[in-house]
Amino acid sequence: MRAGFASPLLFVAAAGLLAACPDRSISEVNPAQGRVEPKDIPIKVNRDLDLLFLIDNSPSMNDKQLNLIANFGTFIDVLSSIPGGLPNVHIGVATSDLGAKGADDAAPGNSIGTKGQGGCSNAGDAGRLQLLGGVTTTDNLPYLTDIQPEDPTAARVRNYTGSLNDTFTKIAHVGAGGCGFEQHLEGVKQALQQSLDTTSPNAGFLRKDAFLAVIIIADEDDCSMSHSTLLAPDNAMGLGSRQSFRCTRFGVLCDKDGADTDAMNVVGDKSLCHPNDNSAYLTKVSGYADFLKGLKDDPNKVIVAGIIGTTSPFTVETRPPTAGTTPVPALKHSCNYTGGDGKLEVADPPIRTKAFLDQFPNRNTFASICQQDLSGGLQQIADLLKAAIGDPCIQGKLANAPKYDCSVSAVVNQGAANAMETVLARCDATSSNAPCWHILTDAAQCPAKDSDHLVLKIEGQDKLATDTHIIANCVTLVTDAATDAGSP
Secondary structure, three states, X not given: OOOOOHHHHHHHHHHHHHHHOOOXXXXXXXXXXXXXXXXXXXXXXXXXXXXXXXXXOOOOOHHHHHHHHHHHHHHHHHHHOOOOOOOEEEEEEEEOOOOOOOOOOOOOOOOEOOOOOOOXXXXXXXXXXXXXXXXXXXXXXXXXXXEOOOOOOOOXXXXXXXXXXXXXXXXXXXXXXXXXXXXXXXXXXXXXXXXXXXXXXXXXXXXXXOEEEEXXXXXXXXXXXOOHHHHXXXXXXXXXXXXXXXXXXXXXXXXXXXXXXXXXXXXXXXXXXXXXXXXXXXXOHHHHHHHHHOOOOOHHHEEEEEEEOOOOOEEEEEEOOOOOOOOEEEEOOOEEEEOOOOOEEEEOOOHHHHHHHOOOOOOEEEEEOOOOOOHHHHHHHHHHHHHHHOOOEEOOOEOOOOOOOEEEEEEEOOOOOOOEEEEEEEOOOOOOOOOEEEEEEOOOOOOOOOOOOEEXXXXXXXXXXXXXXXXXXXXXXXXXXXXXXXXX
8 A cells, every 4th residue: 555645745745835936826726626736847847867776685675676676667657758758867776784884983893693694794885886687887887877868859878788677677686685774864875975976986976957866665764873883782781682673762762652762662552753863873864854955956856755664553562582582672563565475575664764755845755665566656756756857747637627727827036035926827719928828638748547638838938037937736626535535
């Protein structure tokens, strides 16, 4: 089951657009008939997109990686439906294995466990972008590039051979032997930091003006360590058994029945959980959001997504330890499904990871990893990317056809104190009042299933400044599904 839905996302996005609007006209659309579908479409579309997949490679992830690989085509199909086709992409893969090194450590701590079987050794993959499965690139870069030249009739320039689907299938199967203390957020940061270092193999992955999308695929929460002391032996320094529950006990607090690390160690249900920003062992989640936003002149160019566990229920139970016979506290799995091999697959509540995603309003989404088919979750992420780049296609069923109830404006200096808005009129029969708008049917440009294939068309765009954004809100019909879900 999907953990997020498109409709609530539209409401959140609409609220953000209305709040940012310098004029009251956008709010004049009357949504009484249904909900409002917002659009933010730049006149000059930025088609550069850097995609970083952070893939958990711990021992429980094999089936989930195969699930990702099997459904990657759905993700690319949605991106390819953006006007002009697939964006100019850089695609890189990093893993959650940073070995026994914390973010503030000068050097890795002592290795634990068996390398390749969940053990943590040295600095692990250290944020290096991974080219696996025998894939090589023509320019020796550790990431894929797929670019459309300015001439739209020219062939795309790729640094790989074969199809994008097949190539990603190889590099995304990162294995399931990595460190069982998964450092998702620190892995993202290290991969991107190295991209800014001209001496690093990752150099050049991150382009200054491109959109940046970070997609986390994981079945456990983030355990980005500040120090490798988190990996100390059993019961050292009051840490308890050396299992990943340490990440929860010291990295998360719950306002109800988990207000401190001792309460987190008590068996039972807990709620109102959030990152422990004062943890002595784990890093501060908000710092990673600040880092990503600081990479761009406009934080709206950063999009984050997760295919992860569900955040509830959140329960501490007892479980046999890796050594000994006395049961120890452990985080109960929050969801499960039957994998492709018929075995039970599970995931844990990702409190830290979800809190990270939430720090990117209107630019985040997540779906449950506990499903046999991840196509829906991947489509959800691709739809968000499509909207961020600029998608004129209408997804919902519009009210009042054919005289659709929309409010459309041209905004320059969007988001700045000197933003200026001009309300655009509906086009007359010959569009003599351009710049103006109308809604047309175009199945080729807007092929999405379960849509009416409608596109918002702006006539006379050449009369608008190149930094103009078209801000639109159109009233959609209330569907039976929305009514059942309790939507307004």
